[in-house]
Amino acid sequence: MFIRQLKKSKKGDIQIYSTIFVLLVFFLIMAIGLIFYLKAMKTSVINSAQEIAIDKFSLLLNTVITMPELRYSFHGSQSEALDTTKLTSFQTLLNSNKLYYQRYFGKISSIEIQQVYPQADEVLCTEKNYPQCSKWVIYSNGDKGLVYSTSILLYYPQEDKYKIGKIYIQAQ
Amino acid sequence: MKRGQASTFNWIYIAVVGAIILLIFIGFAVKQGAFSDRLLNLKVRDNIDNVISSYRAPYLERTFTLPKDFQINYAKNSLSIDTGEKKVIYNKIIASPSKFKGKAISKNEYEFYVWTYPILLPYQIDNLIILGSSNYGYKMRYDNEEIKNFISPDIPSFVNLNSKEKEIYFTQAEECLTTQNSNLMDIAYTIDNEEIYGYVCNNKEKLPFVGKGMLYSAVFSDDFSSIFNQIVKRIQLVSQLHLEEIKIYSKSCTQYSELTLLIGKIKSFNKNSNPEEILATSRQIEKLNNKMTGRCPSVY
Numbered sequence: 250m251f252i253r254q255l256k257k258s259k260k261g262d263i264q265i266y267s268t269i270f271v272l273l274v275f276f277l278i279m280a281i282g283l284i285f286y287l288k289a290m291k292t293s294v295i296n297s298a299q300e301i302a303i304d305k306f307s308l309l310l311n312t313v314i315t316m317p318e319l320r321y322s323f324h325g326s327q328s329e330a331l332d333t334t335k336l337t338s339f340q341t342l343l344n345s346n347k348l349y350y351q352r353y354f355g356k357i358s359s360i361e362i363q364q365v366y367p368q369a370d371e372v373l374c375t376e377k378n379y380p381q382c383s384k385w386v387i388y389s390n391g392d393k394g395l396v397y398s399t400s401i402l403l404y405y406p407q408e409d410k411y412k413i414g415k416i417y418i419q420a421q
Numbered sequence: 422m423k424r425g426q427a428s429t430f431n432w433i434y435i436a437v438v439g440a441i442i443l444l445i446f447i448g449f450a451v452k453q454g455a456f457s458d459r460l461l462n463l464k465v466r467d468n469i470d471n472v473i474s475s476y477r478a479p480y481l482e483r484t485f486t487l488p489k490d491f492q493i494n495y496a497k498n499s500l501s502i503d504t505g506e507k508k509v510i511y512n513k514i515i516a517s518p519s520k521f522k523g524k525a526i527s528k529n530e531y532e533f534y535v536w537t538y539p540i541l542l543p544y545q546i547d548n549l550i551i552l553g554s555s556n557y558g559y560k561m562r563y564d565n566e567e568i569k570n571f572i573s574p575d576i577p578s579f580v581n582l583n584s585k586e587k588e589i590y591f592t593q594a595e596e597c598l599t600t601q602n603s604n605l606m607d608i609a610y611t612i613d614n615e616e617i618y619g620y621v622c623n624n625k626e627k628l629p630f631v632g633k634g635m636l637y638s639a640v641f642s643d644d645f646s647s648i649f650n651q652i653v654k655r656i657q658l659v660s661q662l663h664l665e666e667i668k669i670y671s672k673s674c675t676q677y678s679e680l681t682l683l684i685g686k687i688k689s690f691n692k693n694s695n696p697e698e699i700l701a702t703s704r705q706i707e708k709l710n711n712k713m714t715g716r717c718p719s720v721y
Contacts, residue, residue: 261427268434272438304471308471308474308475311474311475311477312474312477312512315477315478315548317544317545317546317547317659318658318659318662322544322545322721323719324710324711324719324721325541325543325544325545325707325721327478327479327545334666334669334670334718335662335666337669338662338665338666338668338669339662339665341665342658342661342662342665345661346658349511349654349658352509352511352512353511353512354512355511355512376665376668376669379669406670406718406719407670407673407716407718409715409718
């Protein structure tokens with residue numbers, strides 16, 4: 250009698266253990282599946298983040314170079330160049346309207362422009378030394394994010410000359 | 422435990438475990454569904470923002486489609502889709518109905534449009550972006566043919582000018598006839614030598630406008646008051662920039678004193694300004710600016 254009961258309970262235990270084992274294997278497979286799914290998701294998120302970053306930078310660039318505050322226009326018609334007098338004057342405007350431009354530029358942390366051709370020593374432009382200078386810090390709000398750079402045309406109104414520059418936009 | 426009871430217990434145990442597993446999957450699916458809905462909403466909102474952002478130059482027009490019957494909401498500089506999260510847009514002047522849906526062109530395509538027009542005084546203040554769909558119409562009530570011929574050629578053909586979601590009354594007068602509710606807009610205008618100025622009356626408010634850019638921002642927006650404040654701020658900033666520019670030019674040229682005075686007048690444009698005077702000042706600036714040359718470069 251006792252032996253029969255013992256055998257029965259052992260059979261029950263085995264059944265419970267096997268159920269637990271099946272469940273463990275099931276959850277293990279599910280966890281492995283989830284890890285693969287998340288890894289695949291992560292890769293696709295990274296890829297799309299890179300695509301978004303490229304799109305974002307070209308939009309940010311578009312935002313900056315089309316600003317009436319920076320763009321060169323002649324008798325009302327807009328040019329593709331940036332006006333270096335405006336670049337120089339913009340710093341004074343920015344200082345008295347910091348909050349406005351912080352919102353305007355959003356996630357941009359800095360905008361710098363450097364004359365690259367003809368080559369010139371790196372001298373920061375101010376109202377005092379302009380046009381004997383070659384670099385403009387248009388906006389600076391920390392040092393966060395990736396830097397995107399592209400060539401642009403710079404116009405010097407008093408000399409009526411175009412030069413080549415590079416714009417550096419840093420954004421999160 | 423009897424054999425029959427054990428087998429019943431087994432079935433109950435399997436059902437409970439099964440139900441728990443099923444619930445986990447359903448919960449995951451629901452969460453994933455809600456998450457992808459939210460993600461789609463944000464993606465659509467950001468896509469629209471990108472479309473708008475790429476339209477920074479004047480005189481551009483295009484249509485774009487969305488794959489679902491989304492409702493675009495735009496109020497007080499905030500853009501959102503359906504009941505999704507809002508995105509505040511600080512760096513663009515957008516005229517748009519406060520709520521609108523796209524025009525269905527097929528089962529999965531709903532069409533919207535965007536076009537741009539410059540705000541000039543006489544230098545460029547900003548680029549007005551007009552967002553809408555032909556699902557939302559504007560009924561222009563002109564008091565004569567001159568104003569119709571003056572305004573119509575600049576409005577793209579995809580803008581619906583036949584239905585009456587918003588009615589705009591144009592009256593050649595110095596003052597508005599009435600200050601209307603939000604669906605009716607009264608515009609008291611004067612056309613002077615290819616230029617227009619006057620007052621926009623809407624929502625019990627009377628605001629001045631000078632030029633087609635400002636006029637369109639009133640006509641195609643449900644919230645001109647908020648756009649007007651944006652324009653005023655932009656006028657102040659761009660004018661201030663030109664004044665700073667003049668300071669640099671003045672080191673080698675003394676011909677800017679009158680221009681400085683006139684730009685200062687434009688800079689002070691506000692809701693109490695006389696639009697006729699502002700237009701006259703703008704024309705004087707244009708004349709003086711066009712004379713500048715050589716060591717005294719033009720300001721814009």
